[in-house]
Amino acid sequence: MLPSTTSRVERNTADSINQQIRQRMEENVAYFAAHPHEIEQRLHELDHEWDIERTLEANASALSLTGVAMGAFVDKRWLLLPAAVTGFLLQHALQGWCPPIIFFRRRGIRTSKEIDQERYALKALRGDFGDVGPAMETSHQVRVSKALQAIR
Template identity: 60%
Template sequence: MDLPSTAERVPKSTSEPVNERIRRETADRLRYYGAHPEEIDARLTELDEEWDVERTLEANAASLILLSLAAGATVDRRVLAVPAVVAAFLLQHALQGWCPPIPVLRRLGVRTQREIDAERRALTALRDDA
């Protein structure tokens, strides 16, 4: 099995139109901040707080697992199947960079850490030129 590198897993398993939209939105922001360099520091602070796709996926999966375990223990044991499915999705994501929530998160504009860091580097370069 040929596994993609960690840095390339998510973009490789994301549709090209979604990847392109994310790149275009980043380029649009860079053009904006190039014209408004006084706002770059605030944007860099926003980037420090932006959740990447991995963190978003992990937080959502953990929440779903905990809620399902509580419901399985108190409401109906059949709900205990949900944590098993979520765990399978997480394993699939770890190996392939894809699982059912990833296309949804990417369409919502959730970026990889590499994409966030690229914007940070570009903004820092713009600020240093200003």
């Protein structure tokens, strides 16, 4: 049985790396809870952040095009590169894992779901969803906790 689309990358990433990515997101939410005037800029940055799928697709396309060009103009053996890359893409589509995933996840490349979690926590802090936003008379830590609970 194939893993679900929304959780397949996280399920195939080491727990320590998932924890680092989650911790960075929680630190970002805590920072912006203390600096709400900067939330709008961070939301703009999140809109432009590349997720793991886009990163893999761009990387695979660049490597495949390079392999085809080198195969056509230098040596036919370069055609093994696009063959390997498309095999990795198929493996990723089916399993949610391929060798480049390890490289990119260690560098903090997130899934769209992980990016959305930070986005919605920030929107909750901004007040988009009611009782978490800046108008509340609660402590910084309580607001951070409520925002993180809202996205789980």
